[in-house]
Amino acid sequence: MSIKPNKFLAFGVLFSLAVISGLRSNIGDTYFYKHSFEINNYTWDFVKSQKEIGFGILQMILKRYSSDPQILLLTTAIITNVLIIIVLYKYSRMFELSTYVYITGGWFLVSMNGIRECLAAAIVFTATKFLIDGSWKRYILVVLFASTFHESALVLIPIYFLSRYRAWSKATFILLGLSVLIVLGFDKFSSVLFSAIKDTEYGHYQNFNEGGANTLRVAVFGVPIIISYFGREKLRGIFPESDYIVNMSIIGFIFMIVSTQNWIFARFSIYFELYQLILISWIVKLFNQKDQRVVYYLILVCYLIYYYYESVKSLNIIYQSNYI
Incomplete structure (x- = not known):
């Protein structure tokens, strides 16, 4: 329904x-x-x-x-x-x-x-x-x-074809494995990558040195994906189109893993976090009926704590407006 x-x-x-x-x-x-x-x-x-x-x-x-x-x-x-x-x-x-x-x-x-x-x-x-x-x-x-x-939206063209595979197939684990290899051999990978894009508007990121993405952010990104893996069969049953949403979330997670070495890769995850918003709304239903309320409120509390940590403690965001 x-x-x-x-x-x-x-x-x-x-x-x-x-x-x-x-x-x-x-x-x-x-x-x-x-x-x-x-x-x-x-x-x-x-x-x-x-x-x-x-x-x-x-x-x-x-x-x-x-x-x-x-x-x-x-x-x-x-x-x-x-x-x-x-x-x-x-x-x-x-x-x-x-x-x-x-x-x-x-x-x-x-x-x-x-x-x-x-x-x-x-x-x-x-x-x-x-x-x-x-x-x-x-x-x-x-x-x-x-x-x-x-x-940067052009990166979605090849990724479209990657997302068309069945979620959690061999292709999924190959991509996850490659992301780990990239992290382990990041110096070699980055030199090849930045050499390829040096004449584009992204070439200046070669000298970008603000460290990697916050590991907490990577963990927050990854938890819904892990839950969707354990409930993958039930998810397909209640949301038949979920494979494509899960795949886009996984690809975003891969970018987040690589971004632990250089924050600039987290910018690409912007395109994929939106699909995770859809995924999160379905994972509650992967739990038993009696546990769903607890999971729902747990998500609310955990994300509120994360939001406070990121916006107040970490980034010290102070919103200003001339109208409100």
Whole structure:
């Protein structure tokens, strides 16, 4: 039986997310986006000179209406959150839990930092139906469109074909094994990788030296995947399309494992964490009926503690707005 949340309340969630994100004045690289929007003259010649032409066109259109950079923040926040919430509404077993983890898991905060990349991720996320149906041509078209906002979206093209395997098949364990080998031989791997991308906009990451991703973040990413492994047969029974969602989550976990050696690889996990939001909403149902309530509340408590640790203790995030 299909279970859908109240549309009015779901809209209320969407409205609050868009307003809080869109009316901010700080967080991450928000300042640089605002500054760029203010100083640049978005003519066609200027837009065509940019690598991500889609984002340039969006800014060109917005600047015709206002030179206030808040219009850029508000518009991108609305688009990003609308696209994500629509997909969660359609595929999540427990919409409220997916939305809760969207916030406490950190993706909502990340969307206020990497505007272009998160916008691209949200666009690709809308192609979940094509991923499930195996409509690779339509999926790739969506990815190509998303890449006009951030080129990193192109990584989803080869990953589409990897995700089409049955979850937890030999291919899954080969990928996990490769990720461990990459970590063990990271110096060799990184020299080959950065040599290959040195002439792209990502070439400067060769000198990126801010250490690896927090191991706690990797663990938080991995726990739902481990649970889905032990309940894989039941998951297929209650959610037949779960293989593709699980595969995308696993690939994101692989990027997170590699990111323990260099944080920059965690940026690619942005595209896959959204699928984990769907997965988390289903894993509660993998437990016995009498245990589901406990598991549900345990998820709420654990993610709240994680959110406090990440946002307050680790990153010391202080939200600011000129409107709220």
